[in-house]
Structure formats: structure tokens, C-alpha cells
Amino acid sequence: MSADPHHHAADGHHEIEMPHASMRDYVIGFVLSVILTAIPFWLVMERPFSNGATAAIIMIFAAVQIVVHMVFFLHMTPKAEDGWSLTSLVFTVIVVVIMLAGSLWVMHHLNTNMMPQVHDTSQLP
Amino acid sequence: MSATTTTAADEPVQFYDLDEHAHPEGHSTMLGFWIYLMSDCLIFAILFACFGVLGGNYAAGPAPKDLFDLNLIALNTAMLLFSSITYGFAVLQMQQGNVRGTQIWLAVTGLFGLGFLGIELYEFHHLIEIGATPQRSAFLSSFFTLVGTHGLHVTFGVIWLVTLMVQLGKHGLIAANKRRVMCLSMFWHFLDVIWIGVFTIVYLMGVLR
Numbered sequence: 252m253s254a255d256p257h258h259h260a261a262d263g264h265h266e267i268e269m270p271h272a273s274m275r276d277y278v279i280g281f282v283l284s285v286i287l288t289a290i291p292f293w294l295v296m297e298r299p300f301s302n303g304a305t306a307a308i309i310m311i312f313a314a315v316q317i318v319v320h321m322v323f324f325l326h327m328t329p330k331a332e333d334g335w336s337l338t339s340l341v342f343t344v345i346v347v348v349i350m351l352a353g354s355l356w357v358m359h360h361l362n363t364n365m366m367p368q369v370h371d372t373s374q375l376p
Numbered sequence: 377m378s379a380t381t382t383t384a385a386d387e388p389v390q391f392y393d394l395d396e397h398a399h400p401e402g403h404s405t406m407l408g409f410w411i412y413l414m415s416d417c418l419i420f421a422i423l424f425a426c427f428g429v430l431g432g433n434y435a436a437g438p439a440p441k442d443l444f445d446l447n448l449i450a451l452n453t454a455m456l457l458f459s460s461i462t463y464g465f466a467v468l469q470m471q472q473g474n475v476r477g478t479q480i481w482l483a484v485t486g487l488f489g490l491g492f493l494g495i496e497l498y499e500f501h502h503l504i505e506i507g508a509t510p511q512r513s514a515f516l517s518s519f520f521t522l523v524g525t526h527g528l529h530v531t532f533g534v535i536w537l538v539t540l541m542v543q544l545g546k547h548g549l550i551a552a553n554k555r556r557v558m559c560l561s562m563f564w565h566f567l568d569v570i571w572i573g574v575f576t577i578v579y580l581m582g583v584l585r
Binding site: 284310 | 406407410411414417418421422424425428429446449450453454457460461464465467468471554555558562565566568569572573575576577580581583584
């Protein structure tokens with residue numbers, strides 16, 4: 252990467268480095284995505300498992316499919332852009348996880364603890 | 377310590393990198409666009425958090441079970457998936473230096489994008505017609521905001537696609553256009569990634585709930 256930039260610009264064909272895509276990558280990504288999409292839809296439409304188990308399975312499938320898209324469609328590698336793409340992705344994922352988990356956690360507690368309780372009026376002072 | 381000092385004494389001391397590097401035009405565009413996508417990711421994360429918090433508040437109105445037709449959503453998902461691989465074909469054609477082929481596959485991608493938007497608008501229209509409007513409940517407000525924001529992104533993606541096809545027709549596969557094709561590629565595949573979250577959390581989990 253630290254090659255002489257003048258030489259790099261002079262050799263003509265690619266001045267800017269771009270991820271190299273291949274047919275193989277796209278086909279693998281597509282086939283995996285179809286499988287990872289079809290199974291969750293089938294699970295929810297046919298319900299072979301309990302609701303809780305189905306929910307857990309489809310969440311796992313979604314997470315795996317996101318990774319598949321990142322690798323095969325977005326050409327995400329640890330080396331892309333000298334690693335800065337992955338760095339910014341990891342940073343974003345951390346922020347997103349904190350925000351999502353935090354929001355859901357706080358609001359769940361608010362909902363469970365501050366819901367108007369059914370009071371027994373005879374117990375009131 | 378002393379060894380370092382002696383080697384440093386031999387060479388001129390450089391505290392700053394004063395060497396002017398060549399910066400080819402657009403060399404940082406790809407990374408910059410990626411960082412934009414990451415910030416877009418935060419927008420969607422906020423909307424997902426909203427939906428996660430409010431998604432169960434039906435206000436005695438309709439629940440996801442009563443509203444969503446999973447067959448339609450599966451068709452919609454297929455549209456986006458197909459458009460992803462056809463965009464891949466456009467990138468492959470670009471790498472081979474084929475302007476016509478790139479434009480044709482971009483057009484096919486655009487048609488799948490329009491198909492997706494058509495189905496989504498049909499769904500929204502149907503929901504509003506049966507009274508499941510954004511005003512009906514917190515669940516529906518957050519649903520329309522999240523799914524609508526994704527749909528708006530796809531709309532702008534399609535507009536960008538058309539613009540890019542015109543630019544390709546005018547200037548061919550110059551460096552700037554190649555860069556644009558790669559940026560839109562990231563944008564398009566990124567929208568598909570967001571859609572994975574949407575169909576899993578909003579539709580599938582909603583129907584399970």
C-alpha cells in the first residue's frame with residue numbers, strides 16, 4: 252500500500268483502488284441469501300417450532316445473512332481501505348448495539364415498573 | 377537508548393511528514409461514502425429502536441398478525457435480492473469495460489427496485505385504506521416511519537440509478553463513473569442489508585408476536 256503514488260498514477264488503468272468483484276462471490280452470496288431468507292419465512296409461515304424458538308432462529312439467520320451480504324456483496328475485508336472501512340463498521344456496530352440494547356432495556360423497565368398498577372381501593376389510606 | 381540516538385544523528389531528523397503525496401481525484405470517495413453509509417445505519421438503528429419500543433403498542437387497533445401478508449413480503453424480499461445480484465452483474469460488466477452491459481444490468485436493477493417500491497406502495501395503500509394509518513397507534517407510526525424511510529432510500533437509489541445510466545451514456549466508463557458505480561453499489565447492497573433487519577424484525581417477528 253505504501254507504494255510510490257506517482258508510479259501508481261502513472262501505470263494508467265486504475266488510479267483509485269476499487270474492490271475487485273467476481274462472479275463467484277456474487278453467486279455464492281446470492282445462493283446463501285436465498286437460503287437464509289427462505290428458511291425464516293418458511294419457519295414463520297409453517298410454525299414447526301414454538302414461537303420463542305422460531306424467534307431466536309430467525310434472528311440468528313438475519314445476523315448470518317447480514318454478514319453474508321457484507322462479505323460477498325459489499326466486499327468487506329479487513330484490508331479494504333487500509334482497514335478503515337472495517338474500523339468504522341466496528342465503531343458503528345458498537346454504537347448501534349449500545350443504543351438498541353440500551354433503549355429496549357430502559358423502556359422495558361419503564362413499561363414494567365411504571366405501568367399503572369391495579370390498586371385495591373380498600374387498601375388505600 | 378544510545379543506539380537510537382546515534383542512528384538518529386546520522387539521518388536528518390524529521391518530525392513532520394513534509395513529503396507531498398499525490399492525491400488522485402476521488403481517492404477517498406469510497407471510504408467517505410462508506411462512512412456516510414455508517415451514519416445512515418445510525419438513522420435506521422434509531423428507527424429500529426423506536427419500533428422495538430413502540431411496536432407492541434396497538435392502542436386496541438390492528439396488530440401485525442391482522443395486517444401483514446407474508447407472501448407479499450416474501451415477494452418484496454425476492455425483488456430486492458434479485459436487484460442485488462443484478463447490480464453485481466452490472467459491476468462485473470463495468471470491470472470488463474462494457475458500457476452497454478453495465479447500463480443494461482443497471483436498468484434491470486432499476487426495474488426490480490421499482491417492483492419493490494410498487495409492492496410496498498400497494499401494501500401501504502391497502503393498510504391506509506383499511507384504516508391502519510400512521511395515526512392509528514404507536515405501532516403503526518413507528519412501522520410507517522421505519523419502512524417508509526427504507527422505501528425513500530430505495531426511491532433515491534432508483535433516481536441515482538437513472539442518473540448514472542445517463543452519465544454512463546454520455547461519458548462512458550471514465551474513472552469518475554466507475555467510482556459512482558461502486559458507490560451506488562455500496563448504497564444498493566446496504567439497503568438490502570437494512571431490509572434484512574426490516575423483514576426479520578418488523579414482519580416476521582411482528583407476525584410471531
